[in-house]
Amino acid sequence: MSSMSKKVKVIPCSGIGKVHGLVAREIALKLVNEICTQEAETECLGYIVTEAPEIAERIKDGKCITIDGCPKMCAAKSVAHVGGSVTAEVRIVDILKEYRGYKPGTATTLNDQGWEIVDGAAEKLANRVREIYGEE
Numbered sequence: 001m002s003s004m005s006k007k008v009k010v011i012p013c014s015g016i017g018k019v020h021g022l023v024a025r026e027i028a029l030k031l032v033n034e035i036c037t038q039e040a041e042t043e044c045l046g047y048i049v050t051e052a053p054e055i056a057e058r059i060k061d062g063k064c065i066t067i068d069g070c071p072k073m074c075a076a077k078s079v080a081h082v083g084g085s086v087t088a089e090v091r092i093v094d095i096l097k098e099y100r101g102y103k104p105g106t107a108t109t110l111n112d113q114g115w116e117i118v119d120g121a122a123e124k125l126a127n128r129v130r131e132i133y134g135e136e
């Protein structure tokens, strides 16, 4: 039996320099630090990409939700590459479909509309996290 945490791993892309990447990170942080502190945690995408045995083991052992800022899908691909199970692949572009006309801010700073998107998406994803967490 594994001694690893069964918390759901919420992994955003690094998305530096793109507002959609910033939105992805803020959603993940809100989820793990504020809404689902008991059921979710995050891991650093840069560390996953190194494929170091320690992080690869942790990733393989858990269920992951990835959140990606563009079609390159770096988080989903990197998690899958180290053998992780991506239970949900979230795309910021899909989230934004519910917020037509919104301008979330810049690559470095979200505005009020950006935070509204983050808050709404994080609340919605929290249900998904709880479902996945409760599955075993």
Ligand code: SF4
Pocket (backbone or CB within 6 Å): 013, 014, 015, 016, 018, 020, 021, 068, 069, 070, 071, 072, 073, 074, 075
């Ligand atoms: S998915 Fe797109 S925005 Fe995110 S890290 Fe990859 S290239 Fe950057």
